Amino acid sequence: MRRGVLLYGPPAAGKDTITAALSELDERYVPFTRLKIGTGKTQGYRMGTPEQLAALEARGEVIYRNDRYGNVYVVDRPGLDQATEDSRTPVVHLGQMAGMEQVTALFPAHWVRVLLWCSKDTTAQRSPQRGDTDTAARLAAWDATRADLVNHPQAHWELRVDTDVTAPREAAQKIDDIVCATSPRS
Incomplete structure (x- = not known):
């Protein structure tokens, strides 16, 4: 059975940092890397073209798409298929409940859902520290993520982590413990 981790949270909640800590804990x-069509930051993305996106959509291989910051971000079936090869466990970053629902519904795997949270003030501090040039847009996304979460009170989480007070390695260990307990690795 394929496994995956879904990290949900606002901008600068620590998704990249905790993913790095998970990778240090276990290389699997x-x-x-989401497909990105647009401009700006390229690190951590597979850059694509509008034509590639249209082809994926025509084949029904787009699991989730969101438009934010003037770009299109895509979770695609071929990308997830590749990420789960050789017993690897992909860590998918999402900031929308619709994405959480789409990925778990459309890509069969044992998904561990983790809510990462930080205060809006923390996002305001971390955003420029990590090189964002659009902190105001990140703060608007924080508000949208909070509203999205409030509008989905039935959301199920295997773990909730307040990254204002929880160290990345501690969070990673808690996530790994859940992955191992609910879907033992071979």
Whole structure:
């Protein structure tokens, strides 16, 4: 059975940092690199073209798509298939409940859902520290993520982590404990 970790949270909640800590803990944890169509930051993305996106959509291989910051971000079936090869466990970053629902519904795997949270003030501090040039947009996304979460009170989480007070390695260990307990690795 394929496994995966879904990290949900607002911008600068620590998704990249905790993914790195998971990878240090066990090399089978791999960051899922979303397909990005647009401009700006390229690190951590597979850059694509509008034509590639249209082809994926025509084949029904787009699991989740969101438009934010003037770009299109895609979780695609071929990308997830590749990320789960050789017993690897992809770590997918999402900031929308619709994405959480789509991935768990459309890509069969044992998904561990983790809510990462930080205060809006923390996002305001961390955003420029990590090189964002659009902190105001990140803060608007924080508000949208909070509203999205409030509008989905039935959301199920295997773990909730307040990254204002929880160290990345501690969070990674807690996530790994859940992955191992609910879906033992071979």
